[in-house]
Amino acid sequence: MxxxxxxxxxxxxxxxxxxxxxxxxxxxxxxxxxxxxxxxxxxxxxxxxxxxxxxxxxxxxxxxxxxxERSREEYTAALMQDALGNTEDRQAALQRFVEHMPPDDVSALAAALRAAGQIPGSDEEPGALS
Amino acid sequence: MTDSLGHVRELFLVNHHALPPLTVAIAVGALLPKALASSHWAHRTPRTALVVWSVLALSLITSLSLAFLQLLLPAADSHQLSRFVESCIFFDGADCPPLPLNSPADAGIRVWAAFAAAAVAPVAFTAVLVREFLSAKRRRARHGELLRLVGSRQPELRATVLQHDAPAVYCLPGRAPQVVVSSGALRVLTEQQLAAVLEHERAHIAGRHHLLIAAAAAFGTAFPGLPLAHLVRTEVPLLLEMTADDRALRRCSRGTLATALYVVASGQAPHSAVAAGGPSAVLRVRRILTPHATSSPASWRAFAAFPAAAALTLFVMACCSVPGITDWPSK
Incomplete structure (x- = not known):
């Protein structure tokens, strides 16, 4: 059933x-x-x-x-808000693969990958940023 | 010894039993956490570090409770309590002395006040923990309800897909746990990267990490301003992420997981506000890319830390409950 x-x-x-x-x-x-x-x-x-x-x-x-009451897109946006939101009090409710980050941290990530020879999205994984 | 002398003596002796638990509270609440947070082995062996953080948190609650108890308990009753614990709990009730304690009449209230004070820390933590669990559960239920309406189940991925351009991957733990991927994430991730990311999220679900995260958040709220509380709140979620990364690395290459992290992070609109877990992703990527940072066996310190913390807790308990140890300052 x-x-x-x-x-x-x-x-x-x-x-x-x-x-x-x-x-x-x-x-x-x-x-x-x-x-x-x-x-x-x-x-x-x-x-x-x-x-x-x-x-x-x-x-x-x-x-x-x-x-x-609201469109499918509005509800999806609300869920994504939960999924991307960076408020600490939501930590216990969902576990995100990666937190929403400030731009400086994203560049630090790219730098770490470049230093390790993993140019983000270009050489080892073609299509990563397609 | 005259009565007045006895009272004076009691005034000075009231607090001596509170010193061991207070010392431990200061050590685990302020000194050890900073050492642990700056140690190198913790991130290398996240599981061991999680155990140590949990032991520190429990030690703090125990030592605070004992310190409050001993601060308010008259010295005579403190000694009698020790004997009570010794003969009634350790020796199966033979020669069990009576409780309530036979102190001067005016001290009776003080004894009950001491027991009430001892309950403050554990009760406060439990109350915040229950509130944290319930509110997380409510939020998950609401999220899960909407997810069921707008998300589409993809049995071949064993995940739910949300139609949205921003890349997002997360898991919704609880009674009907599920991994959720946005269509934006499916677009930017390669097949191997997606497998790595899904494996990472399934590790969260399989390990029931949400329970530990809720406990860490509750601990942070219950003891505001304490270095241990602040660090437990930030380190425990990070260590759980690292545990899940390690699990994913069993199935994929280091490069795959690290680039997957970057691809998801860089695809989201940058958030200029101070992000709660911002730098943690950088730490994770550096760790993933450094082979010995994840695969080395725990150092001797990692193995030493847990028994040391456990021994410390036992020492406090012993100091407050075994007359042979505790009577020395008053004799």
Missing amino acids: RRLGDLEAEIMDRLWRWDRPATVREIVDDINRIRPVAYTTVMTVADVLHRKGLLRREKSGRAWLYEP
Whole structure:
């Protein structure tokens, strides 16, 4: 059985792709083209997404029209902010491969690589900076 | 001996039991950390160094706790406490003297105050630690939730990909740990570099490094201004990065890992503000590129440091709990 989290992603994905408000019925019909899913399940999950602040909705006749609160790009940017942010208090939450660095340190890195004969991105690893 | 003389004597003797733990607190809190941070073997053998930092941190908490206890405890009770510890804990309760302690009535409050003071350092650290764990867990949950919605799982990479131009690689530890790579990182890294970077992040997850990082951050917050706290906070994350680098080096060449680090760092928009871990990447690259800096066996000092720190802690415990050692100044 799929987890509800997957269904959340499926719902958000459709609403972002369609780029317009949609009813639960439309979403259910679209998912049903790939796999069967119950109307009430989608309705429940859409309501959860609304309560989490990810979807906004307004009444249209007897049905709710759902729409993403923010674009996919905005959420991605927020995640990247977490991933690139250099505030110390985020250290325990994520572990980055390399911290966001000031320009001086980047040049010091390049100097260290040059001194070791590893010209950054040119000789040993062609395509490193392609 | 007259009563008044006894009181005068007690006034002067009150503190003598606090001296050993205070000495250790100063040594592990201020003197040893600077020596350890400037030593050469620490970065060469990050695992050993991590153990030593942990022992120093625990020694500080223990010695502070004992110092506070002994500072407030009347000397007579301090001796009785020693006997209590000796006969009730070390010798299985035979001839266990009673606690509460039989000091003059007005000293009863002082005894309880001393026990309360002893709890201050461990309780403060535990409270900050729990708060740190919970807030990190909350942030990870929020991050993981959005990641599930906008990231795409790539089973062949065993990673989640985020569509973003800036190169970024990180791991989200916790109950459902995952490695995250931005499409920008996939674009600038070669296949070998990517494998090295992913291996590095998986080492973080496999080693559950986030727990130690949270503990180090909590320690830094709980004892502000102390050299040990400041250094634990900065050195522990750096040593964990080095541990993960070493793990990645089992699968890739030194050049591959070092250039991967540079490629990711230089691809991000430069950050002119003072970066928290800025110089650490330079240290890591120099270390990765210097063969003996990562592969040499631990020096004798590395092996000596751990037993020395452990012996120091045991010495403090002994000084405060075994009458044979502690009674000498008062006799």
